[in-house]
Amino acid sequence: MRIPLRWLSEYVDLTLAPEELARRLTIAGVEVGEIISSGGEWDGIRVAEVEKVEPHPNADRLRLVTVHLGDGERHRVVCGAPNVASAQKVAFAGVGARLIDGHTGKAVALKPAVIRGVESAGMVLSEKELGISEEHEGILVLPADAPVGGPLRSVLGDVIFDLDLTPNRPDLLSILGVAREVAALTGQQVRDPSIQYEEAGGPIGGIAAVEIADADLCPRYVAALIEHVKVRESPAWMQERLVAAGMRPINNVVDITNYVMLEMGQPLHAFDFKRLRGARIVVRRARPGEKLALLDGSERELAPDMLVIADAEEAVALAGVMGGGDSEVTARTTTVLLESANFHAPGIRRTSQAFKVRTDASVRFEKGLSRQLPLIAAQRATKLMVELCGGRAARGLIDVAPVKPKDVRITLTQERLHRVLGVDLPPAQVRQVLTALGFGCRWLPPDRFVCRVPYWRTDVAIADDVIEEVARIVGYDQLPTTQLRGEIPPEAPQPARDLREIVRDSLAAAGLQEIITYSLTDLDTLGKVLEPEELATNPPLRVANPMSREFEYARTTLRHALLGTLAANAGGNAGVVALFETAKRFLPRAADLPEEIETVCAVISGRKPDRWGQATAEPAGFYDAKAVLDRLLSDLRVPACYEATADFAYLPGRTAAVVVDGRQVGLLGEVHPRVAASFGIKAGVAMLELDLDALLPHVGGPVHYQPVPAYPSLEQDLAVIVAEDVPAGRVIEVIRSFPLVREVSVFDVYRGEPVPRGRKSVAFSISYGSPQKTLTDEDVSRERGRIVARLGQELGAELRE
Amino acid sequence: MTSEIDTISAIQQAALRELAAASDLDSLDAWRIAYLGRRGRLTGVLRGLAGMPIEERRRVGAGANALKERLEAACDERRAALEEARVTQVIQEERLDVTLPGPPLPHGRLHPITQTLRDVLRAFRDMGFQVAEGPEIEWDYYNFEALRIPADHPARDMWDTLWMDFEHDGRRQMLLRTHTSPNQIRVMEHSQPPIRVVVPGKCYRFEATDPTHEWMMTQVEGLAIDAGISMADLKGTLAEFARRIFGQERRVAFRCDYFPFVEPGMELRIDCFICRGEGCRTCGRSGWIEILGAGMVHPEIIANAGYDAEKYTGFAFGLGIERIALLRHGVDDIRYFYANDLRFLRQF
Numbered sequence A: 001m002r003i004p005l006r007w008l009s010e011y012v013d014l015t016l017a018p019e020e021l022a023r024r025l026t027i028a029g030v031e032v033g034e035i036i037s038s039g040g041e042w043d044g045i046r047v048a049e050v051e052k053v054e055p056h057p058n059a060d061r062l063r064l065v066t067v068h069l070g071d072g073e074r075h076r077v078v079c080g081a082p083n084v085a086s087a088q089k090v091a092f093a094g095v096g097a098r099l100i101d102g103h104t105g106k107a108v109a110l111k112p113a114v115i116r117g118v119e120s121a122g123m124v125l126s127e128k129e130l131g132i133s134e135e136h137e138g139i140l141v142l143p144a145d146a147p148v149g150g151p152l153r154s155v156l157g158d159v160i161f162d163l164d165l166t167p168n169r170p171d172l173l174s175i176l177g178v179a180r181e182v183a184a185l186t187g188q189q190v191r192d193p194s195i196q197y198e199e200a201g202g203p204i205g206g207i208a209a210v211e212i213a214d215a216d217l218c219p220r221y222v223a224a225l226i227e228h229v230k231v232r233e234s235p236a237w238m239q240e241r242l243v244a245a246g247m248r249p250i251n252n253v254v255d256i257t258n259y260v261m262l263e264m265g266q267p268l269h270a271f272d273f274k275r276l277r278g279a280r281i282v283v284r285r286a287r288p289g290e291k292l293a294l295l296d297g298s299e300r301e302l303a304p305d306m307l308v309i310a311d312a313e314e315a316v317a318l319a320g321v322m323g324g325g326d327s328e329v330t331a332r333t334t335t336v337l338l339e340s341a342n343f344h345a346p347g348i349r350r351t352s353q354a355f356k357v358r359t360d361a362s363v364r365f366e367k368g369l370s371r372q373l374p375l376i377a378a379q380r381a382t383k384l385m386v387e388l389c390g391g392r393a394a395r396g397l398i399d400v401a402p403v404k405p406k407d408v409r410i411t412l413t414q415e416r417l418h419r420v421l422g423v424d425l426p427p428a429q430v431r432q433v434l435t436a437l438g439f440g441c442r443w444l445p446p447d448r449f450v451c452r453v454p455y456w457r458t459d460v461a462i463a464d465d466v467i468e469e470v471a472r473i474v475g476y477d478q479l480p481t482t483q484l485r486g487e488i489p490p491e492a493p494q495p496a497r498d499l500r501e502i503v504r505d506s507l508a509a510a511g512l513q514e515i516i517t518y519s520l521t522d523l524d525t526l527g528k529v530l531e532p533e534e535l536a537t538n539p540p541l542r543v544a545n546p547m548s549r550e551f552e553y554a555r556t557t558l559r560h561a562l563l564g565t566l567a568a569n570a571g572g573n574a575g576v577v578a579l580f581e582t583a584k585r586f587l588p589r590a591a592d593l594p595e596e597i598e599t600v601c602a603v604i605s606g607r608k609p610d611r612w613g614q615a616t617a618e619p620a621g622f623y624d625a626k627a628v629l630d631r632l633l634s635d636l637r638v639p640a641c642y643e644a645t646a647d648f649a650y651l652p653g654r655t656a657a658v659v660v661d662g663r664q665v666g667l668l669g670e671v672h673p674r675v676a677a678s679f680g681i682k683a684g685v686a687m688l689e690l691d692l693d694a695l696l697p698h699v700g701g702p703v704h705y706q707p708v709p710a711y712p713s714l715e716q717d718l719a720v721i722v723a724e725d726v727p728a729g730r731v732i733e734v735i736r737s738f739p740l741v742r743e744v745s746v747f748d749v750y751r752g753e754p755v756p757r758g759r760k761s762v763a764f765s766i767s768y769g770s771p772q773k774t775l776t777d778e779d780v781s782r783e784r785g786r787i788v789a790r791l792g793q794e795l796g797a798e799l800r801e
Numbered sequence B: 001m002t003s004e005i006d007t008i009s010a011i012q013q014a015a016l017r018e019l020a021a022a023s024d025l026d027s028l029d030a031w032r033i034a035y036l037g038r039r040g041r042l043t044g045v046l047r048g049l050a051g052m053p054i055e056e057r058r059r060v061g062a063g064a065n066a067l068k069e070r071l072e073a074a075c076d077e078r079r080a081a082l083e084e085a086r087v088t089q090v091i092q093e094e095r096l097d098v099t100l101p102g103p104p105l106p107h108g109r110l111h112p113i114t115q116t117l118r119d120v121l122r123a124f125r126d127m128g129f130q131v132a133e134g135p136e137i138e139w140d141y142y143n144f145e146a147l148r149i150p151a152d153h154p155a156r157d158m159w160d161t162l163w164m165d166f167e168h169d170g171r172r173q174m175l176l177r178t179h180t181s182p183n184q185i186r187v188m189e190h191s192q193p194p195i196r197v198v199v200p201g202k203c204y205r206f207e208a209t210d211p212t213h214e215w216m217m218t219q220v221e222g223l224a225i226d227a228g229i230s231m232a233d234l235k236g237t238l239a240e241f242a243r244r245i246f247g248q249e250r251r252v253a254f255r256c257d258y259f260p261f262v263e264p265g266m267e268l269r270i271d272c273f274i275c276r277g278e279g280c281r282t283c284g285r286s287g288w289i290e291i292l293g294a295g296m297v298h299p300e301i302i303a304n305a306g307y308d309a310e311k312y313t314g315f316a317f318g319l320g321i322e323r324i325a326l327l328r329h330g331v332d333d334i335r336y337f338y339a340n341d342l343r344f345l346r347q348f
């Protein structure tokens, strides 16, 4: 909403500088988003009086104009405007004044010029040259009382507040509403505009009729009738105000409806009365299949829940949204039926959204306007039509109000005021603030205020609303500030959250960079990393109104996001790039919110660094990702094992299921080159995924301490030859099951001579120990012999000497 | 029998001569093994004592043991001198270029939004707030209806919504939550006052992106409900939060604002730490930066939770983590956060 301060000052004295006024309004909840100064660019442009107009000796269409700027300062300029005449007050730019060049848009200083042989010492300016409008045929003629020699800014300049309003305050979609706020904040009085006019015509009831058929959608309809109107341009002052407020002048009748809407906040509509069949208005729901040609030139098919304004036969306007083309006021209109009504706010919003049409009327009606406003606004507009259109008002107004509007009364206690604000305010102060805002307020000792809400404040319904009114005018910063006291609620554990945060720390500590990517994606991208059947049987949730095809589905995996980010960062990263993300995957459920599974996904790619950090030829692969995962699981104290498995996105033979207590909680492996290539990645990528919700029940609680061994360990190596398909993990399991084995780890895997083809040699470092005594070499040799025998029986292993 | 004694003195001569020639720790070790080791010359003499008559054994044994002690002492002395010389050599000849880097260790970092979120949550935890979470895909009921934003309410324009393709009763009912406020309702559904909770999470808006707008964002919702909580407590809590995050010298200011689920409603602003209140691009020339929206929980919402709305009051607030991260780090384009350019992320 644009509020020109010149217009605003008609209703309230502005006692503060614009910047300070804007600050006070903003603090009180009426946010001034921008302060626009018009006329700021008119430096050096002054008001001049035309003294003499003479013909140009060398050109018929040019004249020599002598202007006087007071104190005997006179200049003669060459002027081509047809409308220049003696005694006019005009806008004059002398030599040196800065003007905006129409071609370049830059400010340039005016130089003396010689035009057709006569020197010109400046310019008399048109509206276009001043940037006011496109008018350039003639010069701008100023009001007769403009002070000669004064800056043009003092006559035409204005300051406009562009308000960022909240949807609860439709009353502020009006200059008068803002004036009321200004008055309350600065201790001034509001001057209400006049609604007095002469009713020179016949009784309205004998000429026109109004019927409300659907009162649920139209609680009130006021109609005025003005005959003998002459449709023409509205006066300059009204056009200027409309332009300053951001509206386009049309003709005097339409301009008045817009002017009163801007002034009071009530949308109005003017019908050409002669075009209303049956001389009547019927407010009703649209008929099935009914069509209406709107003012914007579109034809709309109406739905039966939409409210229309109809004449005796057909719809002539879409109630509260837009008028129809057929009953529009034109140059030939002589009788105007003026509509000032109240409509059901949600209904207006539904209709406006269904047609994607937002108008100055609909944005006001949808916020819920006062039911008392239509009468006042109708009177105000009628008065202006009588004065500015030469019209004759019919006697009386038609006022159909199936439900009589009532004042809202609210009881506010001091106790509640204290409870909400944390402070006792003196009753006199409370009363003074509320009265300044237009509330009626009676103090009933010892504890009560009885408040009458002003009709325009449709947003105030309960005591706490009134408390906000008091607080915002007093100023939130003036109220006390305290710290919370009282009981701190008992802690509710959040194990899933805690787990995720540990995972983040562990992965970052292991050298992975955290990323955060979008939760929405598209089917093609999901199809790159998920098996087609899986995508078909478990389709992701779709967004009904996606911003773009790129963000249309709630993701059911994080794989694509990690690979996509890896691909996007490929340039300039010769070394290892390691990324992870923890986020939700969304798995649809029938007729319910989707299951949101907390997931971590990580990728590692690139060539490993040497001692200097330079990339070597050795690529990071499966075992680098596994190292990260082992570290993470060790941080979480989850005992997991790995089993070879297969998955669409991974390379067969290099894929492992992460299994905890017999249940798969994740995957680890090298990304299938086909999948990597679909993201434009040529290098090998190792990836891991964990379902944190599945992992959660296995996360260890507090560690149960094991005594530190009292007797020393003895280290011995053991190398065995097993078939290729025997996993080292199986061998370790067997070795670990022996009572004297404390620790076992692999330190070499060897293939080739003299190990036969199809077999491999795996070397283990084993630490032996006993809780009862220091082991001898003989003790260890016996245990080692038993281990070799078991490995031979169970895994076909032979000792490698 | 003197031969054994002669042998001992020969050993002594040879040992001391060779010891003097041992010029490094390795040759010292070799010397020690040669004379004092298990198969060393002196050890051989001592081992030979077993076969000697008792007199002889005593005499030769005494000499051999005395020599053993002497050689061990000489060895320790020589070792100390060599170690000393070795250190002197390192100091004098093997100086390191301390400006050379160490071998690379993998270095991962948390996303700046995670870092800022953790700092924000810690500030509230220190004030007695617990952390809870809720679903990102929500029902219209929690996101709007229960927060006093019914269908066809103009306040819905404050949150441009991404709807899921799911209709019930002819209406879209499932959405990507537009704010974390649904968790006010969810928390109240399963708890009784006193309540002090903060709920972080991702939110989504139907929004074109530009330097100050992003369609996915991270918010933190706050809720405190108890008998005796007032707007003064809300102001105090938020001021304390702002100082913890933006610095103790920060000044805060409050202005009236509107959210359908609070009454009175407010916005918290801090004095611009870039221009110190003079007015600059960051603060839009006002000298103040908007940080978050807040207010006293609407009594209707308190009553709907089944609490006594006469007795219990409370406050709620919602803040955007991206905005705080932008301000803390001086980032001038919000889109950096989810573009995941490593050249950006590795700075934090």
Ligand SMILES: [Zn+2]
Pocket: B272, B273, B274, B275, B276, B277, B278, B279, B280, B281, B282, B283, B284, B285, B287, B288
């Ligand atoms: Zn600033």
